[in-house]
Amino acid sequence: MSEKHASHPEAEGIIASTVTQAALTQDRSIDLSVDLAGVVLKNPVVVASGTFGFGREYGQFFDLSELGGICCKGLTLHPREGNPPPRIAETPMGMLNSVGLQNPGVDAFIAEELPFLRQHDVKIIANISGNTPEEYGVMCEKLSEAGVDMIEVNISCPNVKAGGLAYGTRPDLAAEVTREAKKHARVPVMVKLSPNVTDITEIAKAAADAGADALSLINTLRGMRIDVNTRRPILKMNTGGLSGPAVLPVAVRMVWEVANAVKLPILGMGGVSKGEDAAQLMLAGASAVAVGTALFADPRAPLKVRDGLAEIAAKQGLGAVRELTGGVRPW
Amino acid sequence: MPIQQICTVVSMERLDASTWWMVLEAGKMVERYGLRGGQFLHIKCGDGQLLRRPISVSITGQDEPEDLVTLIFEVRGEGTEWLSQRKIGDKLDVIGPLGNGFDVSKEGRYLLVGGGIGVPPLMEYGECLQWPHTAVLGFRTKDKAFPAIVSRFKEHCEETYLCTDDGTLGRHGFVDSQVREILVKENNFIAILACGPRPMLKSVAKVAAEFGVPCQVSMEERMACGVGACLGCAIQMKDGTMKHVCKDGPVFNAGEVDWDV
Secondary structure, eight states: OOHHHHTOGGGGTBOOSSOOHHHHHSOTTOBOOEEETTEEESSSEEEOTTSSTTSTTGGGTSOGGGSSEEEOOOBOSSOBOOOOSOOEEEETTEEEEOOOOOBOOHHHIIIIIHHHHTTSSSEEEEEEOOSSHHHHHHHHHHHHHHTOSEEEEEOOOTTOSSSTHHHHHOHHHHHHHHHHHHHHOSSOEEEEOOSOSSOHHHHHHHHHHTTOSEEEEOOOEEEOOEETTTTEESSTTSOEEEESGGGHHHHHHHHHHHHHHOOSOEEEESSOOSHHHHHHHHHHTOSEEEEOTHHHHOTTHHHHHHHHHHHHHHHTTOSBGGGGTTOOOOO | OOEEEEEEEEEEEEEETTEEEEEEEOTTTTTTTOOOTTOEEEEOOOSSOSSOEEEEOOEEEOOSSSOEEEEEEEOOSHHHHHHHTOOTTOEEEEEEEESOOOOOOSSSOEEEEEEGGGSGGGHHHHHHSSSOOEEEEEESSGGGSOHHHHHHHHHHSSEEEEEETTSSSSEESOHHHHHHHHHHHOOOOSEEEEESOHHHHHHHHHHHHHHTOOEEEEOOOOOSSSSSSSOOSEEEBTTSOEEETTTTOSEEEGGGBOTTO
């Protein structure tokens, strides 16, 4: 092998972090940019909170500037060690997790992680969880000051006792947290909804009425897996949150319901691993999409989703990917 | 730094009903990216499995045109079942090098302690270090002590002790009692390097602490991303913090691990 070839990653079977073939051949006139509550993303693909840390790990596989946005690992006011292991269980076309919001705390994020993220041309969305509405307010204050582009208010973590899911299943509490966040945030506030409710539109409306700028959905679905030999649940917390391709149809349905119920822009997520999945969420009403669990199978999944979306838009003769949003033709 | 690499299967040997010896051509992952035994590769096991499978690296070698990597694995579920069905020439989607491997220096003698499928990741440590080491290898039964693996320890280590749970080969009992016996006689090891099931690691860690010998243990936990992003593969530390097998491990100082959870 010549020196020239040796220095060329693809000549050695390395899956390089360059633009994929689909992107190279796509019609360059297609506008990939989308607007999420005034935050302009250069393309509709965001990575989902909790699957991407603070960008350092997957930043080894591709340039973070290729993403539309990064939803950072969920933050709390104080550091948290999270739940005892095992925290992961694979399921048919999905996985359960019960990480339990392990994170270094909002101050450490601002001091140690945000400067790194800011070196990239990508929108930074901080994700926060509080034990009280006041904690959400304090974090919004700090993060606005530190200069994130958007704040995703997590009222739907199924893996923590305090706050978390409780805020996401009661409209009055969801509204209270949203109001508190809005009072202290100087950047757009996006409220992340739980699918673990009878009617997600009730919570969506409560958040909208309380002043949310955008909604993101869905968080994970509560699930359980049992080892039939030991008769023990795989997860030490017994139950956890289901994600992966298995939840995509639930996400599409819920995005569609919420899009019909409120006027806010939606960041759609749940089981997206290719362009077609993302297009479904956008047609259902999402302005942008987040990719999460698919990263674990393929670190470059978000870029493939982006390129796949562009390809679909090109085939359909669209000038901009955002034209897909809300375009479903229900029977 | 890890890379995503397409690797080719160049050898596939069945050691018994559930254990396989697989050799991959892995680009320049050894020469350029520093892959070594005790680290792991995160392998996509077909389209039917959502998550990759972390497989420990046993032996690495720089080679032309591509470096060679030996993986010795046991079929434990659908992912490793799929992996065991690969044929020579098949391509695998691999992420690596991942994890830290054992922390060793060229100076001093090590006591290598392996149990079951935890024995192969120690092979390279028996071979590459210059001092005469001692190995204690534990197996469920005689048939699980594969000559292809055991012979390499016998060849390179000063002494190799074998133990079986059922007494069909070597000492009847677990490795920790053998380790204790060795340390009573001579306690001049720079460290114990241990790989095996958690109960074995716990008992070896206990003996090591009793004799004041530093002990490194290679741990397992259910894993998702493999690169440190998802925080799934947590191990509880004595100080109450969590560390992660994929990024901080798989090798930890035994004294830091909380063995009582």
